[in-house]
Amino acid sequence: MLVAEATRFGGPEVLVARQAPDPVAEPGQVVIEVAAADVLFVEAQVRRGWGQEYFPVRPPYVPGDGVAGTVVAVGTGVDRGWLGRRVVGYTGSTDAYAERAVVPADHLARVPDELDLLDAAALSHDGPMALTLLAAAAPGTGETALVLGANGGAGLLVVQLAAAAGVRVIGAARGERKQDLVRQAGAAEVLDPSAPGAVARLGDTGGVDVVFDGVGGEIGTAAFDVVRRGGRFFGYGAPSGGFAGVTAAEAERRGIGWYGLETLARARDEVTTLAERAFAAAAAGRLRPVLGRVYALRDAAAAHAATESRAVVGKILLQP
Numbered sequence: 001m002l003v004a005e006a007t008r009f010g011g012p013e014v015l016v017a018r019q020a021p022d023p024v025a026e027p028g029q030v031v032i033e034v035a036a037a038d039v040l041f042v043e044a045q046v047r048r049g050w051g052q053e054y055f056p057v058r059p060p061y062v063p064g065d066g067v068a069g070t071v072v073a074v075g076t077g078v079d080r081g082w083l084g085r086r087v088v089g090y091t092g093s094t095d096a097y098a099e100r101a102v103v104p105a106d107h108l109a110r111v112p113d114e115l116d117l118l119d120a121a122a123l124s125h126d127g128p129m130a131l132t133l134l135a136a137a138a139p140g141t142g143e144t145a146l147v148l149g150a151n152g153g154a155g156l157l158v159v160q161l162a163a164a165a166g167v168r169v170i171g172a173a174r175g176e177r178k179q180d181l182v183r184q185a186g187a188a189e190v191l192d193p194s195a196p197g198a199v200a201r202l203g204d205t206g207g208v209d210v211v212f213d214g215v216g217g218e219i220g221t222a223a224f225d226v227v228r229r230g231g232r233f234f235g236y237g238a239p240s241g242g243f244a245g246v247t248a249a250e251a252e253r254r255g256i257g258w259y260g261l262e263t264l265a266r267a268r269d270e271v272t273t274l275a276e277r278a279f280a281a282a283a284a285g286r287l288r289p290v291l292g293r294v295y296a297l298r299d300a301a302a303a304h305a306a307t308e309s310r311a312v313v314g315k316i317l318l319q320p
Contacts, residue, residue, distance in 0.1 A: 001099040002320060004300035008059045009049035012305040015063075015097075017298035023102040025075035030082055030105055032089050036121035036294065037096045037318040038066035041152075041239050044304045055093055063300075064096025064318075066124035067103070068117040078105045086111040088124045088275055097300055099320040109275035114283040122153065122289035122315040127278025129236070130157035130287075132267040134165070136259060137210050137232050141166030146202065146223055148193060149214030149237055150185075151178035153315045156290055157278075158212050159185040164286070170208065172199070172219070177313050181290060193219045202226040213237065213244055220244025224256075232257040236264055290314035 003020045025031045043063045046055045067089055071082045087110055089103030111120040133154075139145050145162050149155045150171030162169050163186025171187035173179050179190040191198045199219060202208060203226040211227055213220040214237030221244045224233050233256055235244050243260070251258035267274060281287040292314025295303040299318075306312045 002297055003062045003095075003099070004097040004297055004318070005060050005062050006047050009047065011048070012044070012301040012308070014047065014059075015301040015304060017300070020062075020098070023098075023100055025073045025078070025102060027076045028078060028105055029075045029102050030071045030078060030089070030108065031073040032067055032069040032087065032101045032103055033072045034067045034096075034099055034101055034320050035069040035117040036067070037064050037098075037101075037297075038121050038124045039064075039295075039303050039307055039316040039318055040125060041237075041307055044308050045239075047304065057094060062095045062097050064098075065091055065093050066121065067091065067096045067101045068111065068121035068124065069101075071108075072100070074105070082108065086113070086117060086120075088120050088279075090124075090271060097297065097318055099297065107272060109272040109279065112279055112283040115279050118291060118294065118317060118319075119282055119289050120279055121317050122291055123157075123278045123282055123287070124275060126153035126157050126289070126315075127282075127287065128267040128271050128274035129154045129264060130161055131274050131277060132264055133158055133212055133234055133236070134161045135266075136263050137212070137234060139165060139167045139210050142168070143209040144168045144170065144207075145210040145212065146170045146172065146199075146208045146226070147182075147187070147212045147214070148172045148219060148223055149239070150182045150187065150190070151313065152214055152237075153289070154237075155212070155214050156181065156185045157287060159187050160287060163187065167210075170202070172215075174310075181313055185288075199223050199226065207231070210234070215239060216243040218245075221246065224251075227254075227256050229255045232259065234259045234263060236261060292316055294319050296320075
């Protein structure tokens, strides 16, 4: 089978297509014929050698975690009823950029017949994350939420869910195309976070109740400064190269609930249940993943380059 392998740490060019033996399902596992694999920004960061404390991989390795496809083989101890089922499976941070993937049977989520497998792949990580963030923040009708990275896969879903809950959403995104997409998702207002003082000016109009920070860095820090007393700040992304410069002591002093990556433990620990909830919502039209571009598996390097350059609006997927 074909895989895309990171031969060493470095730029997108280190991702090389090669042939590998077809995987075999061991006890408790299934083999999925992959229809699409999710591509995450963090996977590009890990490929460069970032985040070893979170993702201790060593080249050569095959990146990726979430795949959508059909179960074609099951190991001993696995219900044979999984054979032929359309599913999303989670490999565990590696070995997803492949024509076939091995997944533990308890890491499978069923995909409704009404939902396309590409949409399921696009929701595989962002759906559980968005549901977890909204449940933890519990924003009320009439509250104001600022979503940084609102044009990203998770960001757009957060905008949709928050707006549907009656929250006034301010979406931060760069460029007219991305801002239009955020408006279509339900944002009442959009801003360009790279414009000098754009985030800080929200403090002049009363601030916000909740920040969903999928960006980090200076922009995330500026967003923390405009959270009202009694508000909540969720820092879960660092595509800028680092998380927002927020301390627990400062959050406590200002009476702000500060939540980091540990808040997303539920998205990881209950991923299959949350994924099935996201799939059901998408099948019913309540969630709308935005597909930006689907790359062939052998073009994984181009997919990572597009992810890092932010040239594509919407989700990027790999398709064998």
